[in-house]
Amino acid sequence: MLRVENLNVYYGMIHAIKDISLEVKKGEIVSLVGANGAGKTTTLQAISGMLKPRSGSVQYLEHNLLTTPPHQIVKHGLAHVPEGRRVFAQMTVLENLEMGAYISKDKERDKKNLDRVFAHFPRLEERKKQLSGTLSGGEQQMLAIGRAMMASPDMLLLDEPSMGLSPLLVKEIFKIIQELNQDGMTILLVEQNAKKALSISDRGYVLETGKIVLSGNAAELLENDAVKKAYLGG
Amino acid sequence: MIFLSHLISGISLGSIYAIIALGYTMVYGIAKMLNFAHGDVIMVGAYICFFATMSYGWHPIMGVLLSMVVCTLLGIVIDRLAYKPLRQAPALAVLITAIGMSYFLQNSAQLLWTSSPKVFPSVIGNGSVKLFDGALAIPHVTIVTIVVCLVIMSGLVFFVNKTRVGKSMRAVSEDKSAAQLMGINVNSTISMTFAIGSALAAIAGVLLCSAYPTLTPTTGAMPGIKAFTAAVFGGIGSIPGALVGGILLGIVEIFAKAYISTQLSDAIVFAVLIVVLIVKPTGLLGKKISEKV
Numbered sequence: 001m002l003r004v005e006n007l008n009v010y011y012g013m014i015h016a017i018k019d020i021s022l023e024v025k026k027g028e029i030v031s032l033v034g035a036n037g038a039g040k041t042t043t044l045q046a047i048s049g050m051l052k053p054r055s056g057s058v059q060y061l062e063h064n065l066l067t068t069p070p071h072q073i074v075k076h077g078l079a080h081v082p083e084g085r086r087v088f089a090q091m092t093v094l095e096n097l098e099m100g101a102y103i104s105k106d107k108e109r110d111k112k113n114l115d116r117v118f119a120h121f122p123r124l125e126e127r128k129k130q131l132s133g134t135l136s137g138g139e140q141q142m143l144a145i146g147r148a149m150m151a152s153p154d155m156l157l158l159d160e161p162s163m164g165l166s167p168l169l170v171k172e173i174f175k176i177i178q179e180l181n182q183d184g185m186t187i188l189l190v191e192q193n194a195k196k197a198l199s200i201s202d203r204g205y206v207l208e209t210g211k212i213v214l215s216g217n218a219a220e221l222l223e224n225d226a227v228k229k230a231y232l233g234g
Numbered sequence: 235m236i237f238l239s240h241l242i243s244g245i246s247l248g249s250i251y252a253i254i255a256l257g258y259t260m261v262y263g264i265a266k267m268l269n270f271a272h273g274d275v276i277m278v279g280a281y282i283c284f285f286a287t288m289s290y291g292w293h294p295i296m297g298v299l300l301s302m303v304v305c306t307l308l309g310i311v312i313d314r315l316a317y318k319p320l321r322q323a324p325a326l327a328v329l330i331t332a333i334g335m336s337y338f339l340q341n342s343a344q345l346l347w348t349s350s351p352k353v354f355p356s357v358i359g360n361g362s363v364k365l366f367d368g369a370l371a372i373p374h375v376t377i378v379t380i381v382v383c384l385v386i387m388s389g390l391v392f393f394v395n396k397t398r399v400g401k402s403m404r405a406v407s408e409d410k411s412a413a414q415l416m417g418i419n420v421n422s423t424i425s426m427t428f429a430i431g432s433a434l435a436a437i438a439g440v441l442l443c444s445a446y447p448t449l450t451p452t453t454g455a456m457p458g459i460k461a462f463t464a465a466v467f468g469g470i471g472s473i474p475g476a477l478v479g480g481i482l483l484g485i486v487e488i489f490a491k492a493y494i495s496t497q498l499s500d501a502i503v504f505a506v507l508i509v510v511l512i513v514k515p516t517g518l519l520g521k522k523i524s525e526k527v
Contacts, residue, residue: 050411074417086412088405099405102398103417151417 001026001155001186002047002078007056009039009046016042017053018210024155029177029187031218033194033231034207040190041083043207044157047188048080049073060155075103079153083160083190085144089133093124096132096143100150109152117146120176138169145176155186162193174200194231198222206231235369240492241485246376246445248484249383253438254461255468255476256390257431263407263471264427267325270332271312272435273458274339277451279305279436280443281343284352294357302436309432310425318421336455343451351450354443379441386434387477394473403427407471460487460500463507469520478518483507 002024009017017039024030032040045051047058049070058065063076074080088096097117101110118125121142127135132143141161148156158177162170170193178200181187191197198204201218206227214227221227254276261269279301286297316335320328358378362371394400405413406423414420442457443449460483468479483503490502510518 048415050414069419071414071417071419074415080415082412082415086409086415088408088412090408091401091404095401095404098398098401099413099416099418102402102405147416 001061002188003057003059004043004047005057005059007043007046007053007058009042009051009053016210017046020056020207020210020212022205022212022215024186024188026154026186027181027184028202029181029189029200031189031191031194031197031201031204032207033191033197033204035231036192037209038207039210040207041159042210044080044083044159044188044190048078048157050080050082074151074153077152077154078157079148079151079155080157081144081148081159081161083163085137085140087132087135087140087143087147089131091132092129093132093135093143094128096147097124097128097150100147103151110150113150113152117149120149120179121146137164138166138173141165141169141173142176145173149180153185155188156180157188157190159190160192161189162191162196170196194227195222235366236492239370239372240488242372242376244485244488245481246379246484247488248464248481249379250438250442250445250480251457251461251464251483252383252477252480253386253434253441254457255465255480256386256473257435258462258465259468259470259472259476260403260427260431262465264403265313265317265424267317267328268332268462269312269317269428269431270329270458270462271316271335271339272431273454273456273461274336274343275305275308275312275432275435275454276439276442276458277343277449277454278308278339279439280354280449280453281347281352282436283357283440284354284443284449287355287357288352294355298357298437298440301440302433305432305436305439306429309428309435312432313425313428318424321421336458340451340455347451349451351448354447354449356447357440357444375441375444379445382437382441383477383480386437387473390430390473399426456500460503463504466517467507467510469517472517472519475517475519482518 005021007017007020020043032043034040042051046053047065049065060076060078065073088099097114101113104110123139124142124146132140135143161173165173174196177187189197189201198218198221203216204218204221205212206214214221257272258269261267282301282304283297286292286300287294312335316331317328320331358375362373363377364371394404402418403423405416406418406420410420461480464479464483465476467483468475486506487499487503490499494502
């Protein structure tokens with residue numbers, strides 16, 4: 001569904017992403033794990049057009065994403081939940097969700113999506129009139145995911161959904177990711193919490209200073225000694 | 235009664251500042267830049283209306299509409315040619331370009347229309363409404379100016395808060411990359427903001443020259459700077475702030491002229507701005523952005 005080949009991204013002189021290739025098949029959860037600064041977020045940003053890679057290719061379904069204007073990527077069914085949530089703080093919860101459906105011209109589907117978001121995140125419904133800047137970190141994360149769901153995407157790019165959340169909330173968010181996947185959503189998940197991410201994934205890629213050093217079946221990666229030592233705390 | 239008359243003139247002048255300030259504040263909110271050429275778009279708007287009504291004998295309303303169309307296009311072209319190539323450039327480069335654009339417009343106007351002042355026709359008429367047995371006379375221009383300002387303000391507040399496009403503008407003003415991820419075309423949103431701001435500048439130009447009928451290529455410069463001050467005063471980026479800032483500035487200016495000194499009035503206006511910024515750096519209605527991590 002998504003195929004990234006020989007991707008290279010530079011920040012000025014710094015070669016941040018070195019020749020990365022990865023693939024996500026329809027219906028999968030694939031995680032991209034690695035330490036802080038390994039290039040996980042950069043990879044996602046290059047896929048969704050927030051950054052311009054220097055070379056390589058990003059193919060999503062039949063679309064070449066590197067030649068697609070960034071604001072049109074979501075129209076093809078690929079939604080990105082960015083790192084740090086990036087909700088519109090001065091807008092209400094409901095307005096944020098409306099922005100998620102900005103590209104949609106189908107009012108009825110919007111309504112259905114809204115119900116679906118509220119079913120997954122009842123807390124958002126209670127607070128729909130509230131400015132989203134006043135939400136807690138966990139609620140903002142829910143809103144960021146809900147906002148992406150409003151575009152009826154087929155695939156989600158999730159960047160560090162567990163960042164800064166309490167263990168209980170992390171559990172809740174991961175449960176929702178699994179539910180979304182069971183409903184047919186393909187997911188590329190970027191996480192520092194490698195153990196948690198791999199435990200819900202089909203496959204995984206391990207990123208280290210801009211390079212993919214390991215990849216494979218998520219269950220096998222969880223058992224891999226090098227991975228255990230580096231990312232899973234022994 | 236004199237006091238009341240000054241107060242009404244102040245509100246009227248302030249309404250013009252508020253309409254101009256809207257252009258500054260909206261462009262700042264969306265594109266995070268100060269478009270110092272905005273004041274000169276006002277001047278272009280006034281000239282267009284002047285020629286349409288004086289040279290071609292158009293009805294004033296048609297003249298205003300034509301000048302809105304021309305200014306809208308001008309705003310979009312200025313953004314495309316001068317500012318769009320600099321979207322990723324440092325803020326200082328954009329600022330200098332904007333100042334350059336301001337002089338470019340002034341000099342072009344001088345070349346096209348010469349620097350000899352034109353006497354602007356009263357688009358609104360010279361009558362006045364008399365109250366208290368004629369003790370208080372309010373010119374029609376004054377009333378029309380205040381009403382137009384209120385209509386524009388309420389229209390914009392509705393547009394920005396209730397319509398899909400207006401909401402997308404707020405989204406862009408908060409976070410461009412996140413807005414882009416929603417499928418919002420950031421560049422066309424910025425273009426649209428310039429278009430709206432410039433159309434309002436055309437209206438402000440006509441109102442300004444109807445109240446103060448001398449039109450020269452530098453007519454827009456000082457009101458432009460003052461409206462910018464009003465925008466900062468009210469809290470730059472905030473639409474209600476532009477209204478409050480504009481009207482307060484107009485009142486301060488007229489009172490300073492009436493009761494203190496005509497020569498010092500501008501200095502007093504800016505002194506008030508400095509005091510407000512010392513006490514409240516974000517302006518009267520400016521938002522302090524707090525982000526949760």
